[in-house]
Amino acid sequence: MTAPITGLRVSPEISRPFSPREFAARLRRVQAEMTTRELSALVVTDPANMYYLTGYNAWSFYTPQCLVVPVEGGPHLFARAMDAQGAHYTADLGPHQIHGYPEELVHRPDTHPMVWVTKTAVGLGLLPTGPGSRVAAELDAHFFSPRGYLSLQEGLAGAELVDSAELINWVRLVKSPAEQHMLRTAGRIAEHAMRTAIGAIEPGRRQCDIVADIQRAQTSGLNGLGGDYPAIVPMLPTGATAGTPHLTWSDRVMHSGEAATIELAGVHQRYHAPLARTLSLGPPPKHLVDCADAVSEGRDALLEELRPGRTAHEVHAAFTREIAKHGLTKESRIGYSIGIGYPPDWGERTVSLRHGSETVLEVGMAFHVILGMWMGTWGYETSEPLLVTATGPQRLTNVPGGLTIKT
């Protein structure tokens, strides 16, 4: 029933960003963890996890797709038939490890692609059925719907289906040297995009024109180094709307005397370096200056703690202790793990820098430390993408911190 495989296996036009050796090492770590958890197979639906294990990279996650990872042997990728060719080009998988489901299964009320996928994977011996075996799936991934889950469960005919609890996301936490290189490169693009944004924000310009400048910097990248699409579009909350973080741009014009927060990312080979700053057009009000100064002190204090051996909790505590001296509190987390990102999020959904988080920091972890103070009718936001090294945090970008003032 698998659609015929046509065309080239490998395109001369697509270079794969990681070596087969790197993918093999990643798979080994995932399968070791599966063994520990007594899992026969893992069904991977998070595009970032599929990319991590195979390099598969396409905007195909809007229809059901998954990677089935047996506890021994190679993983198999299942996607819509029209996307199978793209998988041959980008994924470090043999031709027989890629399966396209029939086009007629898309958006049907009477059946779901995961029925076909499960049946095929069972037939290939990748998924066990019946009581006594255990399969994990990513029950909180963005592109795994309840219908997909129920179809998988039914096809397993009694095999236990459990939550992977972000198994692969946690394996991704410590970055290899090759991944650290990707993050540093993403940081260069982020820096370029932020400098472009700061230059572009002027009184009289429309938000949408400013965002277009930012996007050009993100997409064109630098000389000899093209940019990739970010998991989240540039955010530019301005004026009163800066009091809430996730509103996107409009075509209203910027005014003298108002402040804008800018949140964006530089992206290279799907690795993200997010970066935020707040810019005041003209002299800022005292409450904004005071808030920015307090946050800068909090940032310096937390950076002292962001080193191997400390916990996420300790990093957070250093920040809250410092801003409390200025009468400030922050309810939401102050950062999270970063690496590979696909829409709608560039976070890894693992470590949050917050109260009670007992993860111990290690060399090779990467975080987006984001200090957003959303005060209802105004806001201040600043952030840094950082790599944990033996000697402390390494900044991935170099843009002056604190409040940016343009007069």
Place this chain on the structure above:
Amino acid sequence: MTAPITGLRVSPEISRPFSPREFAARLRRVQAEMTTRELSALVVTDPANMYYLTGYNAWSFYTPQCLVVPVEGGPHLFARAMDAQGAHYTADLGPHQIHGYPEELVHRPDTHPMVWVTKTAVGLGLLPTGPGSRVAAELDAHFFSPRGYLSLQEGLAGAELVDSAELINWVRLVKSPAEQHMLRTAGRIAEHAMRTAIGAIEPGRRQCDIVADIQRAQTSGLNGLGGDYPAIVPMLPTGATAGTPHLTWSDRVMHSGEAATIELAGVHQRYHAPLARTLSLGPPPKHLVDCADAVSEGRDALLEELRPGRTAHEVHAAFTREIAKHGLTKESRIGYSIGIGYPPDWGERTVSLRHGSETVLEVGMAFHVILGMWMGTWGYETSEPLLVTATGPQRLTNVPGGLTIKT
């Protein structure tokens, strides 16, 4: 337990694109359908459906959120605490209809935001519990995870939880005059973006620089008319990779003699007009010309059928009949319903123009007719966003059809 509501209820900086009367009419249609299906409540997680019913618009769908629609009375929105303020700004809801869940619930292994949301909604009398009542949820929506679903189910304590089967998506199928205006405006931006793309593709230019030009056209829009972010980034499969549809750009340079397919959308107030063309840099090979000509004939034939009273099946049949005369077949659907879009998709997930689809076309429906011929190592793609009117299809864009040749 709801986070305190702070700040302004309505921002002078955000204009709401639809009238309260329009939202009331939409809610009435949805609740009428709920009555027919004997549903006590509907849990809405598709951002496009949340926007359709309330106008809520923010990049907040990467953490769990939903709109709970009781069969009688107003809907209530549940989102992360930091996003509640944005909901006050953008949604046509009273202050007591917006609830922010505590920040500490984000990305936790031991509990899920939907546990809190379900409990709160039950407490407010929005969701029934216990046997005998029926609640629907969107079991194939992109941002409703199995963990969210299982949390909801547990909180309903025996009330039946069924699939909404895209209830709201189907209500969205016929567009109001105000929505048709949004689509026409989106069409103007799509046309501008495609003309920009055709101008930008030149030998020696990097794909990423061409995409940056396209994004500027999409985001800046036109004079006096800003653009919005598309649900899918611009696609530019080129050379051999044009044989598969969903690969994104790279930084490789365009060459004379190769063909690129361009797929993009113009967006206005979240309404999407997608548009695709194929461009040959230099004289095209005969197989590409022949394919384009056959597809043009197929397109003309199907447009004759795209009118009130015909079925989606008949539209599809007209196309396949025509291209069969040239020895061509196409496995995948030739179009789908469009309107509101959020990443990762601009389709409505309802009507597909394909064999066996018995939906009868009506005035006010809108389709993206996309004729993609992915031939393994090369491809041809052309599309039109169209509105069904009493007299036949109305094109939302005006860009010459057929193969575009630049010499």
